[in-house]
Amino acid sequence: MDVCRYGVSRQAWEILFLAEAEKVAEVRRGIRSHLRLWGLSERADVAQLCASELVTNVIRHVGVGTPTTLAVSMSGTFLRIEVHDPDTRALPTLLQTDHHAESGRGMALVDAVTDRWGVHIRDDRKVTWCELATGLDTPEGHIGGARVTRAEALLALYGAVDLPREPAAGSLISLAQAEEAAIDVIADLLHWLRAHGRDPDEALDRAQTHFEAEVVYA
Structure with missing residues (x-):
């Protein structure tokens, strides 16, 4: 469950x-x-x-x-x-x-x-x-399956772990693999937003605004 x-x-x-x-x-x-x-x-x-x-x-x-x-x-x-x-x-x-x-x-x-x-x-x-x-496990639960559950796990960990200054030996993946993984993460988070009654398009717009502001002022 x-x-x-x-x-x-x-x-x-x-x-x-x-x-x-x-x-x-x-x-x-x-x-x-x-x-x-x-x-x-x-x-x-x-x-x-x-x-x-x-x-x-x-x-x-x-x-x-x-x-x-x-x-x-x-x-x-x-x-x-x-x-x-x-x-x-x-x-x-x-x-x-x-x-x-x-x-x-x-x-x-x-x-x-x-x-x-x-x-x-x-x-x-x-x-x-x-x-x-509804297919819910609890009255306050969500619908969305494995992708939403995976996004929840990511949100729980995000910011809780300090990133290492140097990558561990043997942990590198190709840029193409990393890009695909990043796209999967974004898709999972969009599923999570929808499952929790939020508007994925609005969230994408806000994220894009934050990103552009940070790039401009970096």
Whole structure:
């Protein structure tokens, strides 16, 4: 099991809105933006689909303009999506529909792409929820595999070891080999940034700015 030295903070968040068709796009944007910050961009498409269907279900079966809440959180290592609405009578139903049906397919889609889903009835509202597996080892862990783990190890060591003034005998490699190794290091670090919800392009731009400033003033 990989150990993440630099945990990814994934604080639960929610948005309140009136259930209207034009709000669905806003919900989808919010999902994608937060999952990028959480290093879970790979789950964004499915999460957006689920949130869209749950909100659309409220619009169709509870009513346009219904006060609605979208809540996204981690449930262990699963991504949890909840839609709250005030109608405790109109319960989502999993219908068996053919592929020509124009309605009734929402929960069937949610059922097909999620690991589990359900409905909780509370005193003042119902909560329709679904959960998606993330592939994380821990709720604060990262996705990215060996490259991200290798970059973490490099970051943990970087600056902690003084470089020798003279290379050890027999330790020299060719310039071409060293260049390839440096490129691999940069690629690994870009994978690490993405896995931790950071923007690799922005980091490259900042690194280039630092590099050019240091070259100019060296």
